[in-house]
Amino acid sequence: MPARTGRPPKISKTDILTAAHRVIDEEGTQALTMRRLAREVGTTPMALYHHVRDKDELLLLLLDEYAAGVPRPEPPAGAGPGERVVAAAVAMREALTRVPWIVEVLRADDLMSARALWYPEEIIDAAVQAGLTPEDAVDAYRIIWHYTAGEISARSAAARRREDDRPTHRGRVFEDLDATRLPRLAALGPRWEELTSRDTYDKGIRALVRGLLPRP
Amino acid sequence: MPARTGRPPKISKTDILTAAHRVIDEEGTQALTMRRLAREVGTTPMALYHHVRDKDELLLLLLDEYAAGVPRPEPPAGAGPGERVVAAAVAMREALTRVPWIVEVLRADDLMSARALWYPEEIIDAAVQAGLTPEDAVDAYRIIWHYTAGEISARSAAARRREDDRPTHRGRVFEDLDATRLPRLAALGPRWEELTSRDTYDKGIRALVRGLLPRP
DNA sequence: ACCTGAACACCGTTCAAGT
DNA sequence: ACCTGAACACCGTTCAAGT
Numbered sequence: 001m002p003a004r005t006g007r008p009p010k011i012s013k014t015d016i017l018t019a020a021h022r023v024i025d026e027e028g029t030q031a032l033t034m035r036r037l038a039r040e041v042g043t044t045p046m047a048l049y050h051h052v053r054d055k056d057e058l059l060l061l062l063l064d065e066y067a068a069g070v071p072r073p074e075p076p077a078g079a080g081p082g083e084r085v086v087a088a089a090v091a092m093r094e095a096l097t098r099v100p101w102i103v104e105v106l107r108a109d110d111l112m113s114a115r116a117l118w119y120p121e122e123i124i125d126a127a128v129q130a131g132l133t134p135e136d137a138v139d140a141y142r143i144i145w146h147y148t149a150g151e152i153s154a155r156s157a158a159a160r161r162r163e164d165d166r167p168t169h170r171g172r173v174f175e176d177l178d179a180t181r182l183p184r185l186a187a188l189g190p191r192w193e194e195l196t197s198r199d200t201y202d203k204g205i206r207a208l209v210r211g212l213l214p215r216p
Numbered sequence: 217m218p219a220r221t222g223r224p225p226k227i228s229k230t231d232i233l234t235a236a237h238r239v240i241d242e243e244g245t246q247a248l249t250m251r252r253l254a255r256e257v258g259t260t261p262m263a264l265y266h267h268v269r270d271k272d273e274l275l276l277l278l279l280d281e282y283a284a285g286v287p288r289p290e291p292p293a294g295a296g297p298g299e300r301v302v303a304a305a306v307a308m309r310e311a312l313t314r315v316p317w318i319v320e321v322l323r324a325d326d327l328m329s330a331r332a333l334w335y336p337e338e339i340i341d342a343a344v345q346a347g348l349t350p351e352d353a354v355d356a357y358r359i360i361w362h363y364t365a366g367e368i369s370a371r372s373a374a375a376r377r378r379e380d381d382r383p384t385h386r387g388r389v390f391e392d393l394d395a396t397r398l399p400r401l402a403a404l405g406p407r408w409e410e411l412t413s414r415d416t417y418d419k420g421i422r423a424l425v426r427g428l429l430p431r432p
Numbered sequence: 433a434c435c436t437g438a439a440c441a442c443c444g445t446t447c448a449a450g451t
Numbered sequence: 452a453c454c455t456g457a458a459c460a461c462c463g464t465t466c467a468a469g470t
Contacts, residue, residue: 006452007451034444045444047454055444060385107373112386117398124400134404138411143363143420150366157323169276173330182333184340188350195354204359207427208420222433223470250463261463263435271463436469443462450455 013051015041017065020058029101034058059105066102067113070095075122081130082209085144088122089205093148095119100156103149120145130213140212147208151201158197229267231257233281236274244376245317250274275321282318283329286311291338297346298425301360304338305421309364311335316372319365336361346429356428363424367417374413 019040023032034055038045052058073091075084095116096102106112120141127137161168171193179186188195235256239248250271254261268274289307291300311332312318336357343353377384387409395402404411 007454009453011454033442035442044455046446046456049445050453107369112389114389114393117389117393117401121398121401124404128400134400135411137400138404138408139414139416139419142412143416143423146366146370146420147359147363148366149370150362150364153323153369154362154365173333177330177333182337184344184350184353185333185337188340188354192354195351196358198355200355200358203355204362204424207359207424209427211423211425211427223435225434227435249461251461260436262437262465265464266434434470436467438467440465441463444460446459448455448457451453 011041011043011047011051013061016048016051016058017061020062021065024062024099024101029104063102063105064113064115066099067115070116072118075126081126082213084126084129085123085140085209085213086202086205088119088126089144089148090202092119093152093201096148096152097155100152103152103156107149127213132213140208143212144205144208147204148201151204227257227259227263227267229277232264232267232274233277236278237281240278240315240317245320279318279321280329280331282315283331286332288334291342297342298429300342300345301339301356301425301429302418302421304335304342305360305364306418308335309368309417312364312368313371316368319368319372323365343429348429356424359428360421360424363420364417367420 016037020032020037023036023040034048035045037058038048041048048058052061073087076087079087123141123144124134124137127140128134132140174185174189174192177186177189185192232253236248236253239252239256250264251261253274254264257264264274268277289303292303295303339357339360340350340353343356344350348356390401390405390408393402393405401408
């Protein structure tokens with residue numbers, strides 16, 4: 001092993017990732033810029049590029065770091081395959097809910113940190129146990145993933161909307177619905193806000209499992 | 217009606233929206249910036265702010281304009297409620313697929329152009345016909361919406377990825393899977409790309425309908 | 433009433449130079 | 452080997468002034 005030469009490092013990858021994590025946790029994904037991050041770790045924007053190729057790579061590293069902190073949970077003992085799928089999906093959603101920005105990074109590549117692949121593994125395995133072919137089990141996983149990603153991103157967008165309290169477009173639209181063209185919505189109108197703020201993830205995932213797995 | 221006074225307009229809202237539409241169609245959402253749009257219609261960025269409050273309002277107007285072009289399809293004649301839900305969901309997804317950027321605008325506010333509310337109306341109505349309470353019908357619609365939004369945005373992200381052909385993170389991850397920890401994925405590994413490029417929207421929506429509506 | 437110009441406070445990234 | 456400075460080519464938006 002040759003002696004390390006040249007200028008000694010001032011900042012490390014770890015410094016960068018720690019700071020990035022902090023910024024995202026405190027102010028959300030859109031606050032994470034290379035320049036902001038540089039300020040946070042006390043260097044110039046360009047120093048960062050010596051440690052990561054570009055912003056995309058930074059996000060991937062962040063994702064990996066986060067995934068490392070998610071423990072692989074045990075499947076519920078004595079549960080049938082359907083319950084195993086539900087448990088894995090609920091755990092996956094739970095893990096992602098605290099970090100909805102990840103869904104945006106992930107969208108292009110599915111759940112692609114090697115450390116988080118436990119979720120698809122468990123869902124696919126349970127689906128095969130339930131009697132699906134491997135191909136159908138992959139379809140089932142992808143359908144569940146699409147549902148989960150959609151739910152998380154809708155919920156985090158709704159949370160953001162509640163924060164800035166300017167009147168929503170939705171509110172204005174629901175105030176003057178044409179009751180003859182849209183009778184159901186017009187009748188539900190006053191309760192729409194309340195009805196659509198309920199957490200229906202569980203209900204949806206159970207419906208999917210009922211519809212996707214063969215009846216026992 | 218008083219005579220119009222002052223400087224005659226050089227550009228109209230319609231000019232702006234037409235140009236915006238063109239830019240998005242040709243180069244995608246991320247190409248639509250106020251400055252770029254100004255160049256396109258032949259003015260300064262600031263002139264635009266005389267016609268729209270800000271970029272968000274512009275996106276909402278664009279959404280509305282697009283929704284106006286989506287005809288209200290007839291529910292399939294003689295079909296049961298389950299088939300009506302499937303048909304409406306498939307039509308909704310079809311309408312959105314050509315304009316995936318809309319899903320991002322929509323995410324915060326559900327399907328909130330008054331002109332596109334036919335989709336939730338039809339889905340909720342069919343669900344009530346099938347025997348659900350209005351509350352359960354709203355849940356069913358939202359679950360279907362989350363699934364649909366997730367599917368569309370995953371698919372459009374995948375399409376974008378296919379365009380720039382640098383090797384994907386996913387590819388690298390799937391090359392060295394730990395077969396003892398993740399046996400199912402390791403076995404599927406070589407076929408993952410092929411298996412996850414299939415269109416499974418229909419399969420998912422049918423599973424949801426089976427799982428959400430009471431059995432006939 | 434409508435448009436312009438200059439300005440503010442930002443982005444990600446490249447490139448050449450410094451220690 | 453690692454960091455810096457200046458620069459490029461962008462953003463959305465405000466504000467004061469012009470026609």
